[in-house]
Amino acid sequence: MSTNRIAFRNARLIDPASGLDAKGGLLVENGKIADVGPRLFNDADRNDPEIIDCRGMILSPGLIDCRVFTGEPGAEHRESLASASEAAAAGGVTTIVTMPNTDPVIDEPSLVDFIKRRAAATAKVRVAPMAALTRGLAGETMTEMGLLQEAGAVAFSDGDRTVASARVMRRALSYAATFNALVIGHAEDPELTQGTASTESEFATRMGLPAAPALAEVLIVERDIRLVELTGARYHFGQISTRASLDAIAAAKSRGLPITCGVSAHHLMLNELDVGSYYTFRKVNPPLRAEADRAAMVEGVASGVIDVIVSSHEPQGADTKRQPFAAAAFGSVGLETLLPAALSLHHNGHAGISHILKTLTSAPAAILGLNAGTLAKGAPADLVLFDEGEPFVLDEKALHSRAHNTAFEGRKFQGRAKMTFVGGERVFSRS
Amino acid sequence: MPEADLLSIRPTLMTSAKPAPILKSSHLLGIEGISAPEVVALLDLAETYATLNRGAEKKTALLKGRTLINLFFEASTRTQSSFELAGKRMGADVLNMSVKTSSVSKGETLIDTAATLHAMRPDILVVRHQDSGAAELLSRKLDCSVVNAGDGQHEHPTQALLDALTIRRHRGSFENLTVAICGDIAHSRVARSNIRLLSMMGAQVRLVAPRTLLPCDVERFGVKVFTDMKAGLAGCDIVMMLRLQLERMTGALVPSAREYFRFYGLDREKLSYAKPGALVMHPGPMNRGVEIASDIADDVDVSLISEQVEMGVAIRMAVLDALSRGMT
Numbered sequence: 163m164s165t166n167r168i169a170f171r172n173a174r175l176i177d178p179a180s181g182l183d184a185k186g187g188l189l190v191e192n193g194k195i196a197d198v199g200p201r202l203f204n205d206a207d208r209n210d211p212e213i214i215d216c217r218g219m220i221l222s223p224g225l226i227d228c229r230v231f232t233g234e235p236g237a238e239h240r241e242s243l244a245s246a247s248e249a250a251a252a253g254g255v256t257t258i259v260t261m262p263n264t265d266p267v268i269d270e271p272s273l274v275d276f277i278k279r280r281a282a283a284t285a286k287v288r289v290a291p292m293a294a295l296t297r298g299l300a301g302e303t304m305t306e307m308g309l310l311q312e313a314g315a316v317a318f319s320d321g322d323r324t325v326a327s328a329r330v331m332r333r334a335l336s337y338a339a340t341f342n343a344l345v346i347g348h349a350e351d352p353e354l355t356q357g358t359a360s361t362e363s364e365f366a367t368r369m370g371l372p373a374a375p376a377l378a379e380v381l382i383v384e385r386d387i388r389l390v391e392l393t394g395a396r397y398h399f400g401q402i403s404t405r406a407s408l409d410a411i412a413a414a415k416s417r418g419l420p421i422t423c424g425v426s427a428h429h430l431m432l433n434e435l436d437v438g439s440y441y442t443f444r445k446v447n448p449p450l451r452a453e454a455d456r457a458a459m460v461e462g463v464a465s466g467v468i469d470v471i472v473s474s475h476e477p478q479g480a481d482t483k484r485q486p487f488a489a490a491a492f493g494s495v496g497l498e499t500l501l502p503a504a505l506s507l508h509h510n511g512h513a514g515i516s517h518i519l520k521t522l523t524s525a526p527a528a529i530l531g532l533n534a535g536t537l538a539k540g541a542p543a544d545l546v547l548f549d550e551g552e553p554f555v556l557d558e559k560a561l562h563s564r565a566h567n568t569a570f571e572g573r574k575f576q577g578r579a580k581m582t583f584v585g586g587e588r589v590f591s592r593s
Numbered sequence: 594m595p596e597a598d599l600l601s602i603r604p605t606l607m608t609s610a611k612p613a614p615i616l617k618s619s620h621l622l623g624i625e626g627i628s629a630p631e632v633v634a635l636l637d638l639a640e641t642y643a644t645l646n647r648g649a650e651k652k653t654a655l656l657k658g659r660t661l662i663n664l665f666f667e668a669s670t671r672t673q674s675s676f677e678l679a680g681k682r683m684g685a686d687v688l689n690m691s692v693k694t695s696s697v698s699k700g701e702t703l704i705d706t707a708a709t710l711h712a713m714r715p716d717i718l719v720v721r722h723q724d725s726g727a728a729e730l731l732s733r734k735l736d737c738s739v740v741n742a743g744d745g746q747h748e749h750p751t752q753a754l755l756d757a758l759t760i761r762r763h764r765g766s767f768e769n770l771t772v773a774i775c776g777d778i779a780h781s782r783v784a785r786s787n788i789r790l791l792s793m794m795g796a797q798v799r800l801v802a803p804r805t806l807l808p809c810d811v812e813r814f815g816v817k818v819f820t821d822m823k824a825g826l827a828g829c830d831i832v833m834m835l836r837l838q839l840e841r842m843t844g845a846l847v848p849s850a851r852e853y854f855r856f857y858g859l860d861r862e863k864l865s866y867a868k869p870g871a872l873v874m875h876p877g878p879m880n881r882g883v884e885i886a887s888d889i890a891d892d893v894d895v896s897l898i899s900e901q902v903e904m905g906v907a908i909r910m911a912v913l914d915a916l917s918r919g920m921t
Contacts, residue, residue, distance in 0.1 A: 303845065306852040333805050333846060340803040340820045393804065 166212060167191050168586060171203035173216035173547070177223065177537035178520035179527075188221060190543040193586040198537050216547060219580060222519050223535045224256025224287075224544035226526040227500055228346075228424055229400055229472035231321075231493065232258075233564075234280060235273075236265025241477035241564045243277070246497065247285035249475070249563035251590035253498040254546035254579030257288040257534050258475075259526075262299070263321030269294035269305045271313040278314050286589040287582075288544070290316045290532060295334050295345060301325045304334045307343050316530045319346035319400065322447050322492070324382050326352045331386065335395035344530065346398045349382035349407065350374075350448055359488045360449045361434050369440070372488050376451055380406035387414045390421055398529055399423035401474060403448045405458035412467045422529050423467070425459045426474035427496055427503035428569045432456070436569075440487040444569045446474065447492035463521060464513040469529060471521045473500040477565030494569035498561055502575035505550055509576050515550060543586035550577040615915035620732045620739045623748035624789040632790065636758050639904070639911035643758075646682070646907055656685035656917055659716040663689045664706075665742070666722040671877055671902065672742050672751075676719045679909035683917075685717070703727060707734045717916060720744075725782075738916040746780050752876055753786035755908040757794065759901050760831055763872060767794035773825050773867070775801040776835030776857060776884050779808045779846075783876045784835060788814050801825035803857065805846040822856065822863050829867040834859050834875045834884050850883045860886040864895070872897050 168190040175186045175198060187202030188195060203213070227250065233240035241249075243260075250258050260277060262268035268277060274291050281289035293315035297303050307318055318338060324347070325331040338345050351374075358374040360366045366373035383399060387410060390397045401424050402408060414421045428446055433456045437444050444450060462468035476493025483490050496503075504522060508515045527535030534544050556573045558566040582590035615634045618626065645651060661680040665673050673689065680687040692706065701709075703722075707730075710718065717738045720728050725745030732739040743749040757767070764770055772791050778784045778800050791798050798816040800807065812818055819825030826832060837853060847853045854860075859873065873885075873895050881887045890896055 297848075304848050306848040308856045309852050336804040337846075337848070340805070 166586065168212045168214060168543075168583075169203050170214050170216055170221055170547075172218060173221035174218055175221055175537060176516050176519055178516050179223070179524035179536035179538065181516070182537065183516050185218070188537065188545075190583070190586045193543055195537060195539055195541050195543050197539060214547075214581070219547055219549045220515070221545060221547050223523040223537055224546045224582060224584065225254050225501060225522040226257040226259065226530070226532065226535055227255045227473050227475065227497060228259045228470055228526045228530065229261065229426070229474045230258040230497065231261045231263065231476040233477060234264065235276070239564075240479055242284070243281050243289060244284040244286075245562070245564040246475070246477075247287045247289070249495070249497040249561065250287045251582045251584070252562040252579065252592075253473075254501045254548060254582050255287060255497055256544035256546065256582060256584045257290055257532060258497070259290045259292060259316060259530065261321045262292050262294040262319060263323070267294050267298050268292070268315075269297050269299075271306065271309045274310055274313040274315050287584050288534065290530065292317045292319050292346065294318065295320045296325060296330065299323050301327060301330055304330075304337050307338055308341050311341055311343055316532065317344040317346045317398070320348065322348050324348050324350050324352050328385060328389065332389050332393060335389050335393040335397070339393050339395040342396065344396045344398060346400045347382070347386050348400055349379045349386065349402065351378040351381045354378040354381070358449075359445060360437065361451050363434055363452060365434050369437075376404045376455065377406060379404050379448060380410055383407045383410050387411070387419065387421060390414070390419050394420070396420045397422075401426045401429065401448070401472060402468070403429045403451050403459065404455045408458050408462045408467055415467065422469040424470040424472045425463065425468045426472050427500055428474065428494055429456065430459050430463065430471065431503050431506065432569060437487070442483050442485065442487055442490035443494055443567050443571065445487060445490050445492055446494055446569065460507060460512050463507060463518070466517075469521065470526045471500065471504045471518075473497050475563075477563055478567045479565060483567050493567065495561065495563045495565055495567055496569075497563060499556060499568060499570050499575070501546070501548065502556075502578050503570070505577040506575065508550065543583055545583040546579050547581040548577055548579050552577055554578060612918050614918050616919070619916065619919050621750055621912055621916065622729050622732060622739065622741045624750050624753050624786045624793070625748065627750075629793050632754070632757065632794065635754060635908070635911050635915060636761060638914060639754070639758050639907045642910040642914075643904060643907040646903070651682050652684065653682065654684040655914060656680065656683040656716075659685045659917065659920075660714065661685040661687045661717045661719065661913070662710060662713070662715040663687065664692060664710065664718055664720045665690065666692045666720075666727070667743070669721055669743070671905070672721060675902070675905040676740075676742060676909050678906050679913055680717075682906070683910055683913050685913070688715075703730060704734060707731050711735050716920060717913060738920070740912060740916070743782055745782065746785070747782050748786045749782040750786050751905070751908055751912060752783050753790040754912070755901060755905045756787055756833065756874060756876070757790055758904045758908055759874065759897050762900075762904075763897070764830065767791060767796040770796040770831065771799065771829045772796050772831040772833060773799040773801055773829040774833045774835065775822065775825070775859065777806045777837050777841060778802050778811065778835070779806045780838065780841070781835050787833065788816055792816070799825050799829065801857070803847065806841075823866045826863055826866040829871055832859060832864065832867055832871055832873050834873065836876065836878065837880060837884050839880070854883055858882070858884055858886060859889055861889065864889060871895070874898065874901060876901070
């Protein structure tokens with residue numbers, strides 16, 4: 163942590179946690195936010211060693227990305243914690259929540275410890291590891307959630323796998339409730355979706371793609387809502403993609419169940435037709451949906467039923483993506499497009515900028531119990547500075563991630579990180 | 594216990610007059626169905642047998658000529674030998690039938706077995722069965738007295754009675770006592786019988802377990818439920834540990850033995866949250882290092898485990914005595 167003082171002046175401060183949206187300044191001392199307010203540093207103090215003139219740009223808490231796959235351990239050629247953290251910093255993301263489906267799977271307390279140590283030694287941003295819900299992600303026996311939580315696991319998830327057995331899921335949720343642990347589920351009926359690559363539709367039929375009905379998602383959403391009602395576990399749907407799921411979750415929330423959900427940037431921005439001519443970089447999991455479902459996701463973010471926006475960052479190499487569509491791997495990198503994609507909802511008039519930033523900062527922090535995502539005095543100085551109007555065209559070759567399989571190549575965006583700070587340390591600066 | 598009470602509840606063999614009846618029923622199927630005065634009378638009677646068992650001459654002739662059959666469908670060393678010893682000390686002819694290896698494996702139903710036994714004219718049938726309700730079913734089909742020595746996940750009344758006797762010997766009464774029952778409540782007949790008995794006698798019962806080992810709606814038994822063991826033990830007088838079956842530790846309900854011990858195993862640190870001088874019980878057999886640390890199990894200052902076994906024989910003698918009082 164930096165012992166330096168950094169004075170930010172002339173910023174537009176947005177802190178969704180407190181509702182602050184005002185011009186002002188912010189002082190960082192010893193890695194923490196020492197002061198913040200509208201009148202701070204109107205007159206710059208020449209004694210401050212570092213003064214950053216924000217020129218009216220937005221200074222907000224650094225983003226928390228709840229769904230990041232890395233290849234460490236086991237597939238560092240795709241992405242390491244270090245390279246993922248470079249991409250995160252460039253995207254204004256100051257905390258990445260890592261998925262446990264690595265090789266080996268993070269299902270042992272010692273492996274959680276390994277991720278934390280590797281992150282401390284190599285990563286520029288904070289890394290909050292998830293651990294597996296079931297051993298080896300096999301969906302059969304639960305992991306040592308108590309010991310894993312003590313080792314530092316922030317949540318329990320089988321990654322992009324659904325626990326097929328309702329009996330196993332019931333017990334795992336029951337056990338998680340014992341420790342007030344957060345379970346992050348993936349909702350896709352494994353039997354219906356086995357061997358498929360896209361959503362059943364006229365488009366998939368014309369393209370001859372192996373497809374599963376979109377309701378494969380809501381079947382599991384409904385099942386898990388009932389199991390949450392039975393067990394009392396805290397449950398977060400990592401990413402949803404259909405209106406049916408949204409409606410089911412809205413109803414569950416109105417019944418007071420401890421359920422939250424997320425959506426990926428690509429399910430907000432793209433629909434099934436964007437697969438175009440078998441474009442494998444847009445083969446994602448769950449698959450892109452009909453336009454009505456995409457629009458429902460935007461509506462869900464605006465209404466607040468969807469709590470968080472995630473990148474679902476999933477690096478793939480040429481070996482896994484340069485394949486026929488059905489054989490290609492799922493996933494898109496996303497750490498560097500999370501903020502621009504989320505901001506498009508603001509530019510298109512769907513939601514206010516503070517509301518959008520909430521889904522990327524204070525909301526994920528609250529769900530995961532992280533000490534981050536706020537500009538409050540005493541909070542860690544994890545910050546992102548950005549100009550929400552800055553136009554740019556995404557160039558995959560300019561990405562900092564080790565893998566460049568972005569679903570947004572050539573896309574026109576507005577707004578991206580100018581500077582990123584973690585614990586008061588500047589980890590990224592765009593010239 | 595006051596001297597006068599001791600005199601009024603003598604073992605029947607010592608008096609020539611017809612002894613006062615203790616149990617209303619001719620069976621002991623569970624704690625459910627017996628009353629607090631019946632429990633007190635049984636405990637008082639068992640005290641006299643505990644005294645008898647510590648003497649050199651332990652045998653009585655009360656059940657002379659009677660036949661006791663120990664019918665065990667589930668392996669059990671300690672309960673079976675405890676009933677066998679109790680029967681023999683009472684002068685009965687004791688027959689041990691371990692059915693696991695005999696008729697049932699040849700396809701005989703429980704009712705067939707009962708009919709066969711019926712023809713042998715036993716006076717008391719002690720039955721242990723893996724299915725809940727088995728003892729009650731036999732009691733309806735047989736003329737003799739049936740003692741439930743554990744049926745499925747339902748009841749194990751003599752265990753609860755011997756636990757109560759052990760507690761009363763150390764604490765005098767059950768009023769104002771807080772007893773924490775910890776571990777696999779869901780599958781435990783010992784827990785169900787103990788919850789019923791201790792609550793009936795006025796003790797505050799707490800349950801401590803991960804949610805996967807707590808049965809549905811157990812709060813309705815009038816107990817307080819804790820998933821955090823330290824909170825559950827805070828201020829307790831008695832800590833009653835339950836055995837965790839090894840097959841439950843492989844990930845289905847509990848992820849591993851080491852995690853179980855870390856959060857639900859009784860060690861010095863967790864015990865320190867209980868009331869100073871709190872006593873530890875376990876129905877046995879113990880899994881050392883899973884539900885209980887060895888140093889606590891072996892600490893004679895806190896562990897009542899050996900005394901529970903001793904009181905087991907006394908309670909079973911008292912039960913046999915009580916049931917024999919209704920026999921013609």
